[in-house]
Amino acid sequence: MNTDINKTKWKCRRGLRELDLLFRKYSEDKLDSLSQEDFKLFNSILDMEDQPLYDFIFKNESLNSPDKEKFILNNIKNFTDK
Amino acid sequence: MSILNSSNIKTLEFDVLVIGGGGSGMRTSLELAKSGLRTAVVSKVFPTRSHTVSAQGGITCAIASADPQDDWRWHMYDTVKGSDYIGDQDAIEYMCSEGPKAVFELEHMGLPFSRTENGRIYQRPFGGQSKDFGKGGQAARTCAAADRTGHALLHTLYQNNVKEGSNFLNEWFAVDLVLNKFKEVTGVVAFAIESGEVAYLKAQATVLATGGAGRIYASTTNALINTGDGLGMSLRAGIPAQDMEMWQFHPTGIYGAGSLVTEGCRGEGGYLINKDGERFMERYAPNAKDLAGRDVVARSMVLEILEGRGCGEDKDHVFLKLDHLGADVLNAKLPGICELSRTFAAVDPVYEPIPVVPTCHYMMGGTPTNIHGQAFKLSSSDDDYIPGLFSVGEAACVSVHGANRLGGNSLLDLVVFGRAAGLHINEALKSGGGVANCDNDDIDLALHNLNKLNESSRGYEVSAVKKELQEVMQNYFGVFRRGDYMDKGVTALTEIREKIENLHLKDKSAAFNTNRVEAIELQNLFEVAEATAISSLQRTESRGAHAREDYPDRDDENWLCHSLYDPTTKVLGKRHVNFEPSQVDAFPPKVRTY
Numbered sequence: 001m002n003t004d005i006n007k008t009k010w011k012c013r014r015g016l017r018e019l020d021l022l023f024r025k026y027s028e029d030k031l032d033s034l035s036q037e038d039f040k041l042f043n044s045i046l047d048m049e050d051q052p053l054y055d056f057i058f059k060n061e062s063l064n065s066p067d068k069e070k071f072i073l074n075n076i077k078n079f080t081d082k
Numbered sequence: 083m084s085i086l087n088s089s090n091i092k093t094l095e096f097d098v099l100v101i102g103g104g105g106s107g108m109r110t111s112l113e114l115a116k117s118g119l120r121t122a123v124v125s126k127v128f129p130t131r132s133h134t135v136s137a138q139g140g141i142t143c144a145i146a147s148a149d150p151q152d153d154w155r156w157h158m159y160d161t162v163k164g165s166d167y168i169g170d171q172d173a174i175e176y177m178c179s180e181g182p183k184a185v186f187e188l189e190h191m192g193l194p195f196s197r198t199e200n201g202r203i204y205q206r207p208f209g210g211q212s213k214d215f216g217k218g219g220q221a222a223r224t225c226a227a228a229d230r231t232g233h234a235l236l237h238t239l240y241q242n243n244v245k246e247g248s249n250f251l252n253e254w255f256a257v258d259l260v261l262n263k264f265k266e267v268t269g270v271v272a273f274a275i276e277s278g279e280v281a282y283l284k285a286q287a288t289v290l291a292t293g294g295a296g297r298i299y300a301s302t303t304n305a306l307i308n309t310g311d312g313l314g315m316s317l318r319a320g321i322p323a324q325d326m327e328m329w330q331f332h333p334t335g336i337y338g339a340g341s342l343v344t345e346g347c348r349g350e351g352g353y354l355i356n357k358d359g360e361r362f363m364e365r366y367a368p369n370a371k372d373l374a375g376r377d378v379v380a381r382s383m384v385l386e387i388l389e390g391r392g393c394g395e396d397k398d399h400v401f402l403k404l405d406h407l408g409a410d411v412l413n414a415k416l417p418g419i420c421e422l423s424r425t426f427a428a429v430d431p432v433y434e435p436i437p438v439v440p441t442c443h444y445m446m447g448g449t450p451t452n453i454h455g456q457a458f459k460l461s462s463s464d465d466d467y468i469p470g471l472f473s474v475g476e477a478a479c480v481s482v483h484g485a486n487r488l489g490g491n492s493l494l495d496l497v498v499f500g501r502a503a504g505l506h507i508n509e510a511l512k513s514g515g516g517v518a519n520c521d522n523d524d525i526d527l528a529l530h531n532l533n534k535l536n537e538s539s540r541g542y543e544v545s546a547v548k549k550e551l552q553e554v555m556q557n558y559f560g561v562f563r564r565g566d567y568m569d570k571g572v573t574a575l576t577e578i579r580e581k582i583e584n585l586h587l588k589d590k591s592a593a594f595n596t597n598r599v600e601a602i603e604l605q606n607l608f609e610v611a612e613a614t615a616i617s618s619l620q621r622t623e624s625r626g627a628h629a630r631e632d633y634p635d636r637d638d639e640n641w642l643c644h645s646l647y648d649p650t651t652k653v654l655g656k657r658h659v660n661f662e663p664s665q666v667d668a669f670p671p672k673v674r675t676y
Contacts (some may be wrong), residue, residue: 006594010253010275013127013307015135015236018341020306021426050135051233058421079425 005031008039011046016054026076041071085537086529088522091271091280096122096249098507099269099285101256101312103129105137105232106475106496107291108239108248110455113504115246119511122249124256124272124283126307126599130236133293133305134496140206140226141235141497142490143181147198148205148222149213154178155666157223159215161491165484166626166636167671168325168644170660173480176453177491177498179665184497185225193238196226208489209345224490235493251283255599256311258528259288259319259471262520267470269520270315271528275599278592280532282525286516287470287507290316290449290457291500294476295610296329297603299442300549300556302340303332312477314606316449317613317649318531321468322460324479324644324657326610327617327628328446330487331561333379335441337399339426343419343438348372350415352404354383355435356391362400377486377561380440381629384562387439394437401435408432440561444487445610446627447617448479450646450657455480455503460648460655470517472507474499481644484659485626535601541586544601551578551604555611559618564631568619575608575615582608613647620654621645638671 008031012023023046034042045053045068055061056069057077063069084090100111103125114121123129144154158178162169189195189203196204203225211221227234243250256272260282269284295310296302317323334343334354348354353372356362366382367374374382383400392398404412404419409432412420416431423429423436450458455472474480475496482495510516558571582605589597623637624630644657661668 002591003593006596007276010127010594010596013131013305015127015131015133015232015305015307017136017303017305017339018422018426021339021341024306049233050131051230055230058418058425060421077425 088525102291104132105134109500115248117508137232140224141493164488169484175663266517290473294445300552302442309603310610317609324450325447326613330444337437449473454506541584542581
């Protein structure tokens with residue numbers, strides 16, 4: 001599991017500063033305590049490209065995946081609330 | 083973990099190694115793979131997640147689409163002027179004249195450029211662009227794929243590399259260069275992040291395409307991956323770096339986050355205020371005010387902070403006021419900025435000002451090269467290259483940006499010179515060029531640093547030392563530079579050097595040990611930071627992005643030259659700037675006004 005967590009943490013390294021900030025913060029705060037289901041969903045978000053993620057988070061352009069959108073809005077975008 | 087040496091690590095052999103999988107690396111590897119050379123791209127992250135994605139605005143090039151009269155010579159004039167006359171005019175000429183070819187190649191590869199109504203490539207205006215050598219007003223010369231040009235470029239290059247058979251060593255981390263007894267570069271030692279397996283990657287040519295190192299500063303727009311790994315490696319190997327004092331800062335990064343707030347905000351009527359609510363730019367630039375050049379605005383902000391008029395508990399930032407524009411204007415014209423501010427500053431610009439601070443954006447310096455990407459030795463001769471070593475993109479200093487880069491020129495730099503390096507290496511290797519084998523001792527020497535880290539039983543903690551380094555660089559070598567401040571900074575760096583050489587790697591595990599990667603990244607950052615510090619202190623003038631309070635004027639008599647930092651002696655030498663373009667007369671230095 002530790003390797004899986006480290007692997008996921010490495011996937012939080014992004015091409016865009018804004019996504020680095022959001023994903024790194026979330027992974028440091030929550031990754032160790034995620035349910036298997038959320039861990040899988042978070043990884044599927046990290047497998048996406050930077051640009052569509054950025055466009056969803058900052059320009060409200062759909063990812064065409066309600067699960068991923070809900071997860072990002074509820075867990076990742078609230079950067080300054082944590 | 084046993085001590086690594088040449089007999090217990092494997093060797094992977096290629097014709098060419100490209101270190102870095104961003105735009106410059108993939109443009110180089112594409113040219114090589116097309117030629118049938120066995121080419122490996124070594125990338126610490128999946129290539130399409132490289133920082134090239136952040137170049138959203140476009141690629142500046144005189145393809146004469148928006149204006150059929152447009153001329154690459156006008157683009158060349160703008161770039162020479164923008165560089166404050168220390169860009170090499172042969173390289174700038176090559177970039178601007180070859181640019182259209184490189185851009186049309188991208189179009190033919192499938193890059194989805196935005197189109198005009200009649201189907202031509204859309205070009206938008208950017209700062210610093212002119213027609214008719216500065217006399218014909220604003221040009222529109224930046225080719226764009228909507229606001230996702232970097233993303234489109236990475237995908238186009240990645241897909242074409244796969245098609246042409248480039249080998250991708252993804253999530254591999256290059257540690258140090260291997261040099262043979264003739265001081266030729268024969269490859270690198272690297273490890274697979276996933277397994278920890280270490281290998282000697284052997285090649286006839288090694289191309290550093292590792293991008294910038296903006297993470298040397300506390301406030302930066304750069305992603306976490308921008309740690310100057312190629313430059314760090316080459317500096318450790320005693321290879322010089324050029325113009326390292328030249329860093330472009332953007333005035334308005336969100337305080338504490340670094341995310342950029344576009345100049346468009348000030349264009350729409352936003353303005354900066356200090357803790358007293360004063361619109362301070364009226365004092366520094368009575369005419370242009372908040373729309374003065376980036377360097378002028380950034381320096382004024384830092385002076386306000388240094389003189390105690392900064393905002394917040396620590397008085398270490400200023401505010402960008404937008405609320406007077408009203409919710410309708412903000413939501414209609416600047417929706418992305420409102421969202422960034424809400425997310426990273428917990429501030430809604432409709433009601434409150436955004437905390438901002440000058441933020442590091444781009445590294446103009448790097449490994450000195452000619453237009454073929456060949457890395458120069460520490461020598462005054464233009465024919466003296468390091469056999470086997472090449473550099474392209476932000477990692478290199480070719481030098482087309484000189485003391486200041488123009489918007490949209492970074493993508494053009496990487497496609498033109500990535501292509502040029504690929505063409506040259508192909509021709510050189512096919513005509514019998516290459517390097518001699520190295521000895522086992524040479525590989526062992528390149529493994530020394532990694533072994534030392536793996537064997538560490540005590541020492542300094544990586545994240546604490548990184549924070550200390552970034553704060554020293556931000557405070558002493560940022561936008562505001564003065565000899566006495568920088569002397570203090572150099573002393574502080576000497577103390578940090580001792581820590582860098584004695585880092586403690588607590589976790590010695592092999593698989594996905596990101597602590598190991600981060601420790602070496604920090605060592606790379608340090609090398610870049612030290613080169614920046616010494617170059618900044620010793621260039622005793624102000625030019626382009628390098629602005630000194632104690633030497634406020636440009637000094638062409640003594641400094642119309644490149645600075646060349648020797649990492650072995652830590653002394654700053656000089657290299658002449660090229661004023662010999664082949665197709666046009668050189669543009670002589672003039673006072674740079676806009």
